[in-house]
Amino acid sequence: MIEAAGPACVAVKPQLACFERLGWPGWKALEEVCAAAREAGLLVVADGKRGDVPVSAKAYGQAMVGETDSPFGPVPGLGADAFTANPMLGADALEPLVAAAETAGAGVFALVRTSNPGAADVQDLSTPDGPVHEHLAGLVDRFSGRLAGRDTELSGMGAVVGATAPEHIARLRELMPRAMFLIPGVGAQGGRPEDLGPAFTPGRAAALIAASRSIAGADDPGSAAEELRRSVWEISG
Amino acid sequence: MIEAAGPACVAVKPQLACFERLGWPGWKALEEVCAAAREAGLLVVADGKRGDVPVSAKAYGQAMVGETDSPFGPVPGLGADAFTANPMLGADALEPLVAAAETAGAGVFALVRTSNPGAADVQDLSTPDGPVHEHLAGLVDRFSGRLAGRDTELSGMGAVVGATAPEHIARLRELMPRAMFLIPGVGAQGGRPEDLGPAFTPGRAAALIAASRSIAGADDPGSAAEELRRSVWEISG
Numbered sequence: 001m002i003e004a005a006g007p008a009c010v011a012v013k014p015q016l017a018c019f020e021r022l023g024w025p026g027w028k029a030l031e032e033v034c035a036a037a038r039e040a041g042l043l044v045v046a047d048g049k050r051g052d053v054p055v056s057a058k059a060y061g062q063a064m065v066g067e068t069d070s071p072f073g074p075v076p077g078l079g080a081d082a083f084t085a086n087p088m089l090g091a092d093a094l095e096p097l098v099a100a101a102e103t104a105g106a107g108v109f110a111l112v113r114t115s116n117p118g119a120a121d122v123q124d125l126s127t128p129d130g131p132v133h134e135h136l137a138g139l140v141d142r143f144s145g146r147l148a149g150r151d152t153e154l155s156g157m158g159a160v161v162g163a164t165a166p167e168h169i170a171r172l173r174e175l176m177p178r179a180m181f182l183i184p185g186v187g188a189q190g191g192r193p194e195d196l197g198p199a200f201t202p203g204r205a206a207a208l209i210a211a212s213r214s215i216a217g218a219d220d221p222g223s224a225a226e227e228l229r230r231s232v233w234e235i236s237g
Numbered sequence: 238m239i240e241a242a243g244p245a246c247v248a249v250k251p252q253l254a255c256f257e258r259l260g261w262p263g264w265k266a267l268e269e270v271c272a273a274a275r276e277a278g279l280l281v282v283a284d285g286k287r288g289d290v291p292v293s294a295k296a297y298g299q300a301m302v303g304e305t306d307s308p309f310g311p312v313p314g315l316g317a318d319a320f321t322a323n324p325m326l327g328a329d330a331l332e333p334l335v336a337a338a339e340t341a342g343a344g345v346f347a348l349v350r351t352s353n354p355g356a357a358d359v360q361d362l363s364t365p366d367g368p369v370h371e372h373l374a375g376l377v378d379r380f381s382g383r384l385a386g387r388d389t390e391l392s393g394m395g396a397v398v399g400a401t402a403p404e405h406i407a408r409l410r411e412l413m414p415r416a417m418f419l420i421p422g423v424g425a426q427g428g429r430p431e432d433l434g435p436a437f438t439p440g441r442a443a444a445l446i447a448a449s450r451s452i453a454g455a456d457d458p459g460s461a462a463e464e465l466r467r468s469v470w471e472i473s474g
């Protein structure tokens with residue numbers, strides 16, 4: 001898949017669940033996939049949506065991006081360039097994940113508004129200061145200085161914002177002006193690239209469009225990826 | 238640790254992050270720990286706080302409890318008796334996890350009110366119908382019939398409720414009368430067994446008290462576990 005679709009992509013987003021269900025040989029395969037992606041010049045976004053209390057979040061940070069100075073000696077981890085995180089446990093639980101990314105020069109994509117229909121059950125609950133997902137956006141923005149880019153206004157403290165509810169994207173871009181957006185839900189889940197323009201307000205590098213199943217499940221993954229690349233290029237300009 | 242503390246415990250709760258950071262050999266060790274716990278007659282609660290969109294949640298269910306009829310042939314998974322889950326993605330994302338548990342005769346503990354200070358940032362946000370954690374409790378209760386016990390009023394659809402905010406426990410017990418409570422935060426994090434009485438309203442089997450670090454970090458883990466067992470026995474009666 002990396003060989004076929006890689007040339008049209010900037011990153012590979014392995015879904016950790018698909019490897020974990022195969023036990024330790026699956027985790028070994030995951031490490032091999034990450035290495036092959038790096039070899040092909042692609043970024044790796046480890047999609048595990050991890051989140052836990054601070055002491056455990058620190059261990060998840062090590063698992064995702066590694067740590068050279070750990071008390072156990074160097075921990076390689078997956079060596080991911082970025083990883084997804086679940087922010088439901090709040091700022092103190094995000095902190096060790098951001099710290100791990102900071103040390104490794106990596107990025108974090110925290111869930112803000114996911115692409116599944118059930119997202120509404122919790123993320124859209126209304127509070128006196130706007131829906132829950134706007135509070136999650138506030139959490140992301142709070143950490144943006146920590147993972148700030150050197151030659152860009154953008155930050156590696158990013159947000160997962162589903163393509164299936166494009167009505168939120170402009171507002172979330174306002175609340176997170178510097179965040180990279182990771183946008184799943186295009187293709188198989190029904191999201192359309194032409195609705196995603198506002199995500200790219202700060203420029204072409206401001207969002208990653210993930211279309212894993214529409215590419216991996218296509219008869220010709222290379223063409224599917226190339227077609228998607230073109231449609232994203234058009235709307236991101 | 239299983240040998241030393243096991244006799245005073247009913248379950249082992251491996252924290253998946255601690256194994257994952259060691260890569261595939263860590264995941265192999267995790268499988269060995271789960272097998273050793275079963276061998277010692279202990280239940281296994283796989284603590285990974287997984288949560289994802291439905292198609293990925295299905296794979297996490299396979300990873301936690303296995304699946305005999307998967308399209309890949311039998312998937313053993315960790316063979317856990319229960320596992321923790323993050324409900325931020327809503328009911329449709331919990332559904333495949335509950336379905337996996339249902340088939341395997343296992344339980345699910347969804348995060349409702351965690352034990353870390355940052356829990357307040359999202360889980361305590363107020364909505365017109367009570368704080369977010371009460372909505373999460375409603376989600377848990379909605380699934381309780383699916384994992385109902387055969388000879389008990391209790392359900393294997395459980396909730397993680399931290400010992401560090403005992404003021405919520407009585408109210409959450411009202412909202413989830415059948416849920417097993419998994420209660421972390423005793424000991425190292427400051428929670429006290431004597432504040433947890435209301436969790437046991439439906440009886441002694443209604444709550445599991447987790448005190449991983451206070452046991453694993455003690456000079457004599459066996460005595461630490463036995464002491465905790467006694468104090469829980471007193472307040473649960």
